[in-house]
Amino acid sequence: xxxxxxxxxxxxxxxxxxxxxxxxxxxxxxxxxxxxxxxxxxxxxxxxxxxxxxxxxxxxxxxxxxxxxxxxxxxxxxxxxxxxxxxxxxxxxxxxxxxxxxxxxxxxxxxxxxxxxxxxxxxxxxxxxxxxxxxxxxxxxxxxxxxxxxxxxxxxxxxxxxxxxxxxxxxxxxxxxxxxxxxxxxxxxxxxxxxx
Amino acid sequence: xxxxxxxxxxxxxxxxxxxxxxxxxxxxxxxxxxxxxxxxxxxxxxxxxxxxxxxxxxxxxxxxxxxxxxxxxxxxxxxxxxxxxxxxxxxxxxxxxxxxxxxxxxxxxxxxxxxxxxxxxxxxxxxxxxxxxxxxxxxxxxxxxxxxxxxxxxxxxxxxxxxxxxxxxxxxxxxxxxxxxxxxxxxxxxxxxxxxxxxxxxxxxxxxxxxxxxxxxxxxxxxxxxxxxxxxxxxxxxxxxxxxxxxxxxxxxxxxxxxxxxxxxxxxxxxxxxxxxxxxxxxxxxxxxxxxxxxxxxxxxxxxxxxxxxxxxxxxxxxxxxxxxxxxxxxxxxxxxxxxxxxxxxxxxxxxxxxxxxxxxxxxxxxxxxxxxxxxxxxxxxxxxxxxxxxxxxxxxxxxxxxxxxxxxxxxxxxxxxxxxxxxxxxxxxxxxxxxxxxxxxxxxxxxxxxxxxxxxxxxxxxxxxxxxxxxxxxxxxxxxxxxxxxxxxxxxxxxxxxxxxxxxxxxxxxxxxxxxxxxxxxxxxxxxxxxxxxxxxxxxxxxxxxxxxxxxxxxxxxxxxxxxxxxxxxxxxxxxxxxxxxxxxxxxx
Numbered sequence: 001x002x003x004x005x006x007x008x009x010x011x012x013x014x015x016x017x018x019x020x021x022x023x024x025x026x027x028x029x030x031x032x033x034x035x036x037x038x039x040x041x042x043x044x045x046x047x048x049x050x051x052x053x054x055x056x057x058x059x060x061x062x063x064x065x066x067x068x069x070x071x072x073x074x075x076x077x078x079x080x081x082x083x084x085x086x087x088x089x090x091x092x093x094x095x096x097x098x099x100x101x102x103x104x105x106x107x108x109x110x111x112x113x114x115x116x117x118x119x120x121x122x123x124x125x126x127x128x129x130x131x132x133x134x135x136x137x138x139x140x141x142x143x144x145x146x147x148x149x150x151x152x153x154x155x156x157x158x159x160x161x162x163x164x165x166x167x168x169x170x171x172x173x174x175x176x177x178x179x180x181x182x183x184x185x186x187x188x189x190x191x192x193x194x195x196x
Numbered sequence: 197x198x199x200x201x202x203x204x205x206x207x208x209x210x211x212x213x214x215x216x217x218x219x220x221x222x223x224x225x226x227x228x229x230x231x232x233x234x235x236x237x238x239x240x241x242x243x244x245x246x247x248x249x250x251x252x253x254x255x256x257x258x259x260x261x262x263x264x265x266x267x268x269x270x271x272x273x274x275x276x277x278x279x280x281x282x283x284x285x286x287x288x289x290x291x292x293x294x295x296x297x298x299x300x301x302x303x304x305x306x307x308x309x310x311x312x313x314x315x316x317x318x319x320x321x322x323x324x325x326x327x328x329x330x331x332x333x334x335x336x337x338x339x340x341x342x343x344x345x346x347x348x349x350x351x352x353x354x355x356x357x358x359x360x361x362x363x364x365x366x367x368x369x370x371x372x373x374x375x376x377x378x379x380x381x382x383x384x385x386x387x388x389x390x391x392x393x394x395x396x397x398x399x400x401x402x403x404x405x406x407x408x409x410x411x412x413x414x415x416x417x418x419x420x421x422x423x424x425x426x427x428x429x430x431x432x433x434x435x436x437x438x439x440x441x442x443x444x445x446x447x448x449x450x451x452x453x454x455x456x457x458x459x460x461x462x463x464x465x466x467x468x469x470x471x472x473x474x475x476x477x478x479x480x481x482x483x484x485x486x487x488x489x490x491x492x493x494x495x496x497x498x499x500x501x502x503x504x505x506x507x508x509x510x511x512x513x514x515x516x517x518x519x520x521x522x523x524x525x526x527x528x529x530x531x532x533x534x535x536x537x538x539x540x541x542x543x544x545x546x547x548x549x550x551x552x553x554x555x556x557x558x559x560x561x562x563x564x565x566x567x568x569x570x571x572x573x574x575x576x577x578x579x580x581x582x583x584x585x586x587x588x589x590x591x592x593x594x595x596x597x598x599x600x601x602x603x604x605x606x607x608x609x610x611x612x613x614x615x616x617x618x619x620x621x622x623x624x625x626x627x628x629x630x631x632x633x634x635x636x637x638x639x640x641x642x643x644x645x646x647x648x649x650x651x652x653x654x655x656x657x658x659x660x661x662x663x664x665x666x667x668x669x670x671x672x673x674x675x676x677x678x679x680x681x682x683x684x685x686x687x688x689x690x691x692x693x694x695x696x697x698x699x700x701x702x703x704x705x706x707x708x709x710x711x712x713x714x715x716x717x718x719x720x721x722x723x724x725x726x727x728x729x730x731x732x733x734x735x736x737x738x739x740x741x742x743x744x745x746x747x748x749x750x751x752x753x754x755x756x757x758x759x760x761x762x763x764x765x766x767x768x769x770x771x772x773x774x775x776x777x778x779x780x781x782x783x784x785x786x
Contacts, residue, residue: 145447148369
């Protein structure tokens, strides 16, 4: 007897509760606060992806920099090579043999045996001026005896505008300076100026 | 209860497993990080990092004005990997077009750029492969220039590689080639390159870098173990322009008179610096094979000869210093001056007694007159004076293979030799010693150390190999100056005065025509020389010109024009002011 009502009674109550006002356990504020929110997860995941992406970009930039450095270094090497090879060439062209031969080929003349000086202080001429001949180059047409195999394939410079240049050099040396009064005649020994 | 225990057991088991696993890791960690750390890191380094040598450049040799006499440049060896030699396809980067190339084409291309022989190259490759089919290295062409290297590289042959090698070039060729020396394949061979290698030589460094699979250097991985140190720059006293002129001038005359060899020297009086030290024939260091091995060094330093009468300048300075004569003393120069039994001294020309002053004896270069005067000095004094002028000792230059010549002392010389020694016979000296002795005469009797190298400038700015500037007095200032005045008579009144005088300048010089002894006998071969200074009133430069064994014209008149040409060039180059007073014209006869 007693068992029937006991088992029968609570059932309608439960059904009624479910049907009428469903109740939930309301979390306390602290509980709510403690609960992880989706936004954090999203931020976290995005952050991780962001970091990974940044790292990827950084490494791309870095490796691109490495390629650029390599390329620039290669360029520098190439420029160094050019500089060295041009410098080497210049040094050869700069050699005294080459300068002398070219000066001669261009018709430059020199008074090789009579050094003469013009004193700026009083305008007097020291030494015995003598015009250099038309063939008065430092080699005067003689062969060069100071060899340099590096010059074997270097052609002599030749005048391209022939007329003008030559006439200038000729008039330049053809006029002997006239004021040689301070110099004694060469008759008695080496000509040298008297005491002034 | 039973649940609790089970949980605890499970917990204990997992902790145990954890400890075992962690312990395993720990042991492995210690093993890797501590026990095998070195070995492993070496292995990994070796797998990724590439060791490289950082080459330092050998120092330059420059003249007094910085003109490069020896320069380090880079050359390229073109090498191949024989096992990869095959036809290949090239893709044009711009058009994307692909072209086929054969091995023969490639080798022809290299040969046309470098001037080699394509067939020879192919043979080299085949020989290497025959020896070892896996061969990875063979030289095709060695030491090509940068331009040639760039042209070959432009061919883009996949199995061709390039090695950069340092090479030496001498832009001025034979100018100072006798002094500079040269490098061979095994390093410095002679000259300053050899003697001062400790200045010029570079110290190579080392570094490693890591590279990725594509061969690109990883940034920031270069580790320099040792920085390379470039060699020092060797500064010489030589003026390359004057050196050129001197070499050119002595060569012209030497060829004209058929001389075996010639030397020409220019030394600055005030400090003993060698402005030019020319030898003919001389080496072009760029082309060592084109020169006779006898001419590879510097004859001026290494080959002493009997100099003859140029020695008399020292003798007369000694006589004046000792106070046994004066420039105007009147003496008789006999035709023959007997010395010891059976021996006598004569002059180059036959004459009776000559009434000469001491100046006249020097100007006429009388051996008998010189003997009359020198016999007033003891044998020891004669030796000591010549020694004070540097005869019989190496110069301060200490050049490679330098000879000290031979000056016999009073104990080892006979009564004849002790007198002939005073006019340069039976005694030998190098051109360097003669130039140094004349420097002393011109410098008021103080002989400055002959200097060729002013220092070695290292990349860090320090300078080593600085020579001493301490002079040594040979004779008194008065004796030296008077000797110079007496030597002026050669240029004013001597037989070759018109060949040796320079208008506007007072020149003091002495000629020498020495007999060459062969097998103990004097032959008709001669060594002719002129040594002198200008301007005599304020000596600035010493010039010494010597010709060995000329075939034609065996008198000092052949050396005089060269002396004048070189001295004139030197006076012009260094803007030496002309003399202001005429020469003293000391009396020579009575």
